[in-house]
Amino acid sequence: MRIKDFKLEEYFAKHEFNVEYSLCSSDCESFNVNELLTLEKDSLENLKKVWLGYTESLGNPILRKEISKLYSDINPKEVIVFSGAEEAIFICMNVLLKKDDHIIVQYPAYQSLYEIANAIGCKVTKWVMEDENHWELDLQFLETNITQTTKCIVVNFPHNPTGYLPEKEIYEKIINLAKRNNIYLLSDEVYKFLEYNEANRLPSACDLYDRGISIGVMSKSFGLAGLRIGWIATKNKALFEKISSFKNYTTICNSALSEFFAILALRNRSKILNRNLEIINNNLNLLDEFFNKYSNFFKWIKPKAGSIAFPRLLVNESAEVFCLNLLKKKSVLLMPSTNYDYGDRHFRIGFGRKNMPEALQKLEDFLKEL
Numbered sequence: 001m002r003i004k005d006f007k008l009e010e011y012f013a014k015h016e017f018n019v020e021y022s023l024c025s026s027d028c029e030s031f032n033v034n035e036l037l038t039l040e041k042d043s044l045e046n047l048k049k050v051w052l053g054y055t056e057s058l059g060n061p062i063l064r065k066e067i068s069k070l071y072s073d074i075n076p077k078e079v080i081v082f083s084g085a086e087e088a089i090f091i092c093m094n095v096l097l098k099k100d101d102h103i104i105v106q107y108p109a110y111q112s113l114y115e116i117a118n119a120i121g122c123k124v125t126k127w128v129m130e131d132e133n134h135w136e137l138d139l140q141f142l143e144t145n146i147t148q149t150t151k152c153i154v155v156n157f158p159h160n161p162t163g164y165l166p167e168k169e170i171y172e173k174i175i176n177l178a179k180r181n182n183i184y185l186l187s188d189e190v191y192k193f194l195e196y197n198e199a200n201r202l203p204s205a206c207d208l209y210d211r212g213i214s215i216g217v218m219s220k221s222f223g224l225a226g227l228r229i230g231w232i233a234t235k236n237k238a239l240f241e242k243i244s245s246f247k248n249y250t251t252i253c254n255s256a257l258s259e260f261f262a263i264l265a266l267r268n269r270s271k272i273l274n275r276n277l278e279i280i281n282n283n284l285n286l287l288d289e290f291f292n293k294y295s296n297f298f299k300w301i302k303p304k305a306g307s308i309a310f311p312r313l314l315v316n317e318s319a320e321v322f323c324l325n326l327l328k329k330k331s332v333l334l335m336p337s338t339n340y341d342y343g344d345r346h347f348r349i350g351f352g353r354k355n356m357p358e359a360l361q362k363l364e365d366f367l368k369e370l
């Protein structure tokens with residue numbers, strides 16, 4: 001398989017660990033090992049007993065059970081654990097799609113959600129969102145672009161990079177369109193549980209549709225990216241079998257230590273999620289003030305969920321140049337929209353980290369010096 005460079009990940013690889021502030025990370029503030037261990041008594045003793053042989057390929061049964069509790073009607077046997085959401089997406093697309101299949105992908109998007117399909121030789125239709133429409137999805141577009149060869153619709157709610165979360169009625173219409181046309185719905189739900197108002201949380205695709213495939217991960221809402229634990233939940237047995245068989249060619253099984261910590265974190269998930277949502281809420285208040293103050297400079301659409309947003313530069317400058325200058329002068333990293341192949345006017349800003357207020361202050365200092 002020949003696949004294009006992953007622009008966003010290459011940009012992170014180049015800069016993330018050399019800057020003072022990452023102001024575009026999508027994962028929430030992480031934890032150290034000790035913080036996780038203090039979530040439960042006896043956890044250090046239990047950690048010492050973790051066996052470091054190969055683990056069960058589908059995932060530790062206790063972990064699969066904890067993951068299944070995140071859904072309303074998913075059995076642990078309908079969950080398979082991977083090394084991050086990235087492996088889940090890679091395998092799912094490879095199993096589901098073949099050359100000349102057609103897929104429709106919500107866009108802009110995390111690159112693997114369409115690039116793997118491109119590399120397989122699929123025809124990819126981008127279902128483009130625009131800030132002029134408040135990032136709202138055009139259902140008419142979806143309906144008119146479904147053809148005989150459409151195999152899959154790919155969505156990502158809450159959305160990377162805009163923070164868009166559809167109203168429940170819109171989501172239901174997407175599911176119904178997929179159902180009516182027998183199309184798979186690949187639903188990247190890695191920012192689920194970061195809805196600012198819990199009432200807006202969407203049901204998972206795997207709970208609603210037998211061709212619904214829900215992808216989740218410990219990295220984003222739970223802030224545990226270093227565990228590299230992600231998963232797929234689906235009721236589709238045939239697909240599940242193919243996915244599990246493909247895994248023998250990628251990672252075979254998961255890290256025993258990561259599975260241990262993922263179980264611990266999921267058993268204590270409300271503490272972790274509440275802490276992360278508190279950080280996000282505080283940061284969002286600051287961002288609201290900031291973008292209000294600089295409304296001549298930026299267009300700000302406040303998200304409804306997640307830890308990232310995608311403001312537009314209103315001044316006549318390339319987002320890439322703007323971000324590079326900020327990086328050079330203040331050692332603050334923003335993500336220009338060129339890394340999403342989405343023009344050169346937007347940038348991704350992240351607000352799941354505790355040090356966001358300091359990074360924002362640096363951005364303001366930079367603006368004052370322009």
Ligand SMILES: Cc1ncc(COP(=O)(O)O)c(C=O)c1O
Nearest residue numbers: 084085086110160188190217219
């Ligand atoms: C929408 C989306 N899906 C999948 C991933 C991959 O997640 P992970 O790095 O945890 O595998 C990301 C990471 O940024 C993402 O934003």
